[in-house]
Amino acid sequence: xxxxxxxxxxxxxxxxxxIAPAAIYIILIVAWPLLETIxxxxxxxxxxxxxxxxxxNYQKMFSSKKFNGIVTRTFVWMFFSVSLKLIIGLIGAVxxxxxxxxxxxxxxxxxxxxxxxxxxxxLGWLWLYNGYFGIIAGVGMRTGILDGPFGFLAxxxxxxxxxxxxxxxxxxxxxxxxxxxxxQGVPRDLYxxxxxxxxxxxxxxxxxTLPQITPVIITMSLLSAIWTFNSFEIIWILTEGGPRGATxxxxxxxxxQALGNYKFGRGAARAVVVMILLMLFAGFYLALLARINKKxxxx
Amino acid sequence: xIFILLPFVEMFYASLRPLxxxxxxxxxxxxxxxxxxxxxxxxxxxPMLPRYIFNSFxxxxxxSIITLLFVIPAAYSYARFKFPFKNSSLYILLAxxxxxxxxxxxxxxKVLRTxxxxxxxxxxxxxxxxxxxxxxxxxxKSYFAKIPIDLEExxxxxxxxxxxxxRHIIAPLSAPGLVVVGIYAFIGSYAQQFLFAITFNQxxxxxxxxxxxxxxxxxxxxxxxxxxxxxxxxxAPVLIIFLFLQKYIVAGLTSGAVKN
Numbered sequence: 292x293x294x295x296x297x298x299x300x301x302x303x304x305x306x307x308x309x310i311a312p313a314a315i316y317i318i319l320i321v322a323w324p325l326l327e328t329i330x331x332x333x334x335x336x337x338x339x340x341x342x343x344x345x346x347x348n349y350q351k352m353f354s355s356k357k358f359n360g361i362v363t364r365t366f367v368w369m370f371f372s373v374s375l376k377l378i379i380g381l382i383g384a385v386x387x388x389x390x391x392x393x394x395x396x397x398x399x400x401x402x403x404x405x406x407x408x409x410x411x412x413x414l415g416w417l418w419l420y421n422g423y424f425g426i427i428a429g430v431g432m433r434t435g436i437l438d439g440p441f442g443f444l445a446x447x448x449x450x451x452x453x454x455x456x457x458x459x460x461x462x463x464x465x466x467x468x469x470x471x472x473x474x475q476g477v478p479r480d481l482y483x484x485x486x487x488x489x490x491x492x493x494x495x496x497x498x499x500t501l502p503q504i505t506p507v508i509i510t511m512s513l514l515s516a517i518w519t520f521n522s523f524e525i526i527w528i529l530t531e532g533g534p535r536g537a538t539x540x541x542x543x544x545x546x547x548q549a550l551g552n553y554k555f556g557r558g559a560a561r562a563v564v565v566m567i568l569l570m571l572f573a574g575f576y577l578a579l580l581a582r583i584n585k586k587x588x589x590x
Numbered sequence: 591x592i593f594i595l596l597p598f599v600e601m602f603y604a605s606l607r608p609l610x611x612x613x614x615x616x617x618x619x620x621x622x623x624x625x626x627x628x629x630x631x632x633x634x635x636x637p638m639l640p641r642y643i644f645n646s647f648x649x650x651x652x653x654s655i656i657t658l659l660f661v662i663p664a665a666y667s668y669a670r671f672k673f674p675f676k677n678s679s680l681y682i683l684l685a686x687x688x689x690x691x692x693x694x695x696x697x698x699x700k701v702l703r704t705x706x707x708x709x710x711x712x713x714x715x716x717x718x719x720x721x722x723x724x725x726x727x728x729x730x731k732s733y734f735a736k737i738p739i740d741l742e743e744x745x746x747x748x749x750x751x752x753x754x755x756x757r758h759i760i761a762p763l764s765a766p767g768l769v770v771v772g773i774y775a776f777i778g779s780y781a782q783q784f785l786f787a788i789t790f791n792q793x794x795x796x797x798x799x800x801x802x803x804x805x806x807x808x809x810x811x812x813x814x815x816x817x818x819x820x821x822x823x824x825x826a827p828v829l830i831i832f833l834f835l836q837k838y839i840v841a842g843l844t845s846g847a848v849k850n
Contacts, residue, residue, distance in 0.1 A: 310667045317723060320716060401594055408781040408782075549699075
């Protein structure tokens with residue numbers, strides 16, 4: 292009987308056979324295109340055809356002031372967006388974790404921006420940001436903060452800030468939910484012990500909750516950095532990267548080069564830069580995850 | 591909370607107001623003749639709207655069914671067998687999740703063009719499935735892993751075949767997990783219908799709601815009340831599904847991404 296069971300559990304080839312369809316699919320649709328993108332980045336590929344041009348795409352890209360500006364802008368955009376998401380998410384999770392009336396309803400109500408198709412949510416934001424008729428401009432004018440119609444997406448700085456706010460709106464719910472899940476995982480007796488020792492609410496938060504959920508905070512900041520970096524729809528729908536490039540991030544620039552101008556080669560070179568950066572992020576994230584998992588299994 | 595909900599409230603409010611009230615500057619906070627008029631009128635203004643809605647549902651259903659077909663055997667294998675490269679391949683799956691579709695667009699565009707698949711449903715389904723597979727495998731794996739292996743072994747010793755075990759033990763026990771993963775895939779593919787849709791498809795007949803409405807904003811003076819009404823109609827189905835099942839989905843996702 293043991294023999295029979297062993298044969299049931301140790302059939303590696305069945306394991307591979309079951310994974311094969313998914314693996315082949317991923318290789319065809321994800322892995323191959325990644326390699327092909329790298330190859331294309333050394334060509335001047337366009338709708339007309341392609342020739343190998345060596346490093347020309349890269350040389351042009353890195354020597355262009357505009358591109359360097361785009362890289363800087365991407366990171367500034369990311370930095371503000373991710374920090375806001377984390378801060379608001381943390382505050383939100385604390386509030387939702389507190390013993391307040393109706394918190395279960397609020398827990399559900401924070402989630403819609405996360406579930407709703409981003410593109411449709413952004414149509415709503417387009418209306419909110421409308422300079423003449425939108426509610427934000429309206430409140431501004433009524434309270435006298437603005438002295439006339441103001442197109443939030445029409446000026447460089449305000450467009451930059453507006454896209455960040457919309458991105459935070461999309462990204463915060465998820466961060467909140469993850470923080471909340473982590474906080475609920477903190478053992479109750481820790482709080483009870485601290486309470487008996489006379490620790491204040493403030494102490495309990497900074498000395499128990501915060502250290503206990505630090506691993507989650509770190510993973511979430513990396514994850515949301517990755518997602519923010521990848522954010523395409525929000526900027527595309529609100530501004531298409533304008534006005535005058537003020538909200539053009541790396542992803543938007545890649546898309547514009549490749550599929551706006553059909554300069555596949557140049558677009559591919561940008562995509563390669565995006566890939567390398569993403570791989571760095573992903574490497575960080577996975578290394579971190581492996582370490583956290585090790586810690587958990589040791590305990 | 592206000593920050594999160596205000597856009598929805600304002601979208602709904604705007605959808606109820608007559609257009610000439612909306613087009614007043616500065617913003618009017620009050621309208622006395624609210625009505626659902628825009629919800630009727632939008633079908634005339636956006637003549638393709640029923641088609642967009644159908645497309646969205648059709649694309650999301652097909653995408654999630656195909657995803658499940660690929661994911662079920664793979665997740666089962668990850669949950670049950672030990673084999674070389676198991677952990678590393680699982681981490682590679684996680685890493686795939688981090689790539690935005692935007693880096694793959696160029697080769698995919700070229701391939702789809704060569705095979706004449708641009709402007710078809712397939713052009714949106716094929717890449718969509720690829721990006722749903724990784725998370726779905728992780729999610730479903732944890733459901734399969736919860737089924738005690740003793741059950742399977744007992745049946746096997748009693749002479750049940752692998753297929754019988756799958757049909758009579760695994761399938762019924764993992765039904766809730768399959769439903770959750772299926773819904774995750776449905777919501778996910780419903781939500782991702784923009785990038786691939788605007789890139790690989792220019793034909794109106796095949797557009798899902800988000801790209802259809804987006805295109806509509808491009809070339810006409812926007813009738814905002816109808817636009818908001820149509821957007822809300824587009825949002826409603828996912829929101830309803832999600833509200834009913836949010837508990838399970840959130841529990842599954844949070845456990846998958848933070849720890850094994």
